[in-house]
Amino acid sequence: MPEQTITKRQIIFIMLGTMLTLLIAALNNTIVGTAMPKIVRELQGMEHYSWPFTSYMLFSTIILPISGKLADIYGRKKITLLGIIILAVASMLCGISRTMIELSILRGFQGIGGGICVSSAFIIVSEIFPMGQRAKYIGLVTSMFALASIMGPVAGGIITDHFSWRWVFFVNIPLNVVAFLLLFKFLPVIIHHDEERKIDIIGVAAFVLTALPALFVVSQIAYRPFLSLDMIALTLFSLLMLILFLYVEKRSREPILNLHYFKEDIFSASVIASALGSMAVFGTAIFFPLYLQSTRGLSATKSGLIMMPMMMAMILATNISGTLVSRFKIFKPVAVAGFIITCLGIFSFGFLGKYCSIAGLIVFSSLAGGGIGLTLPIFSVAPQSVFPHRQVGIVTSLLQFFRNLGGTVGSAMFGTIMFLHMSSKLKDVPNGNVPAATADLVKNPAILTNPEKVAAIRESIPQSLIADFERFVSSCLSSVAGSIEMIFIVAGVILLIGLVSVILKFNEKKVRHAVSEYKKRQQVKFSS
Known part of the structure; x- marks a missing residue:
């Protein structure tokens, strides 16, 4: 043609x-x-x-x-x-x-x-x-x-x-x-x-039957007992299908997931780093509105507006990173800087969030969004350069798959951490003079995080106990805030692991050489 x-x-x-x-x-x-x-x-x-x-x-x-x-x-x-x-x-x-x-x-x-x-x-x-x-x-x-x-x-x-x-x-x-x-x-x-x-039809079927139950278990682990019969059955079935999938892929002429991709350091480092980055940032981001609305008393509209700077910072940083890579061909320094900035924002939120004003929280979230934005183009372009051009489709899709998987696992894992930490801390909050039945009602997270329901309970409290009730609710909300701040600290540790993987496994010279060679061998034909 x-x-x-x-x-x-x-x-x-x-x-x-x-x-x-x-x-x-x-x-x-x-x-x-x-x-x-x-x-x-x-x-x-x-x-x-x-x-x-x-x-x-x-x-x-x-x-x-x-x-x-x-x-x-x-x-x-x-x-x-x-x-x-x-x-x-x-x-x-x-x-x-x-x-x-x-x-x-x-x-x-x-x-x-x-x-x-x-x-x-x-x-x-x-x-x-x-x-x-x-x-x-x-x-x-x-x-x-x-x-x-x-x-x-x-x-x-x-x-x-x-x-x-x-x-x-x-x-x-x-x-x-x-x-x-x-x-x-x-x-x-x-x-x-x-x-x-x-x-590879058999490979596709085995892959779907591996991923579907596994992702369902991960997404539901915060809401269902992991040792329940259905969760155990789904986990075992997923593992069985994974074994079948690996067996089929090793023998397939056109595997859906060729394991040789992971032998390439640049690809494996990019998969690990992007998955951990998504797990930490996008996994915690869904809890930010809950933090603002439940512990700071803000409306849904205001919490959405407060999250806008984080997203704007991500957009700006992503485009800055893309320009730096295109113009100066620098990869690893930008990725390392992105992880460090993201760690700074996430850890600051976890350790200092309760002491900060709304402006401080905006700064912390913007650092997290901007930092992770710097890494996104790096971990898309670098792996593509080390494989033949005809494989760019599957390489790109695999990277996006593991990035999405990281966010999915993160949201489920952080939900479990928050729920367990919150339940433990709420049990330790003394009732004071608040009636036991009322205290137990307020300690229900579904009620505690709903200002309208808390206000309805407040109306039934005798005037003489209002001050005690307010102190009790404040203590309970502090436990909720502490539980959400805890998941940001865990996310910071996950980001540090991602940072270490980039420092140890991401070879800057190899990527630059691969980009140079890729440009030489890139021959794409177009037909209308």
């Missing part, structure tokens, strides 16, 4: 379509949260409150390496457009759901489309731009995650309050149409003539 040069006009529209695709997929993870209370009330399923989140998270994570392999075999454009179609259809079906179980199943379907879109966005950038420019554009695309974190909760609240929660899903459809048309028209078909058109 004839070689085709991509024009500057094409690049602009390809980037617009790619960024919009990733923004839509990321928004599906953030826009639903503020709509969930009304969804639960209408569909009658409080006991299934977390299922739509878990379902989307599980399937979007599992599909990442699979979609990368499919893109390597069948072409980037076909798989990207397929992901957009799945996301649009699933969004429409979610919007007409009649029960919580139905919504949860359809959210899994939506997660498949979202995962393909996330994987495809990074693959497209890796294909279109040469190694010297790639980090800058990966930084630009990565910033869509932070933008979605800013827009999602606010947009979800406005849509739910003024229209209907169903429009939280319907609003995706016209955006998907725009993204589809842009990429259909301007994204060229990228040909790799030496790629065998095969897919």
Whole structure:
């Protein structure tokens, strides 16, 4: 097929379509949260409150390496457009759901489309731009995650309050149409003539049956006893499928997860560092609003606004890092600096949070967001440079898979730590003159962290005991604050492990040499 040069006009529209695709997929993870209370009330399923989140998270994570392999075999454009179609259809079906179980199943379907879109966005950038420019554009695309974190909760609240929660899903459809048309028209078909058109069906099935129960156990460990029969059964089944998966992959000609990737130090160091970074920062970030609303008495709107500087810092730092890598070809110093800055922000929150004003918390969270933002382009570009160009799809998807997996494990693990620490500390809070029945009611975390319910209990307290009641509630809230601060300290330790892995395993000279060689051997053919 004839070689085709991509024009500057094409690049602009390809980037617009790619960024919009990733923004839509990321928004599906953030826009639903503020709509969930009304969804639960209408569909009658409080006991299934977390299922739509878990379902989307599980399937979007599992599909990442699979979609990368499919893109390597069948072409980037076909798989990207397929992901957009799945996301649009699933969004429409979610919007007409009649029960919580139905919504949860359809959210899994939506997660498949979202995962393909996330994987495809990074693959497209890796294909279109040469190694010297790639980090800058990966930084630009990565910033869509932070933008979605800013827009999602606010947009979800406005849509739910003024229209209907169903429009939280319907609003995706016209955006998907725009993204589809842009990429259909301007994204060229990228040909790799030496790629065998095969897919490891047995490997895919074993991988799904390994990851699905494992991620479900991880996401539910904070809410169900780990030694319960269902959790044990799922864990054993996952381990059995993992053994089968490894056995199949070693013998497959076209493995979905070729284990030789992990023999490459740059890849393994990037996987470890990015997974631990996501575990620490994105795992703790979901507890920041709880900290602000429960222990500082702020509204949901104000807590969302306070989180904005963190996301803005992440966007800015990601683009700065991408520019530094593209212009000066420095990798390890930027990654190390990012981890150190993130550690400073996370540890400061954990040790000094209770003594700080809101302004201080904004500074700490911004340091964490900015620091982790510096590392994101590094751990995307560096591993791509050490593998053949035809494998960039699966390499990129694997990196995103382990990054998502880190955040999933982190949120579940930190939830367990917080719950156990909080339960222990609340038991030690003396009741004072507060009646035992009232004290036990207040010590229930679901009530304690709900200001409206605490206010309702306060109205039933005799005037003579109000002062005692206020002191008791304050002590209980201090225990909640201490429990959340504890998970930030644990997150700081995890970041230190990530920092050590970068210092010991990330070879700066090897990456620079690989980037130079990659630019020489990069020969991509385009056909319209």
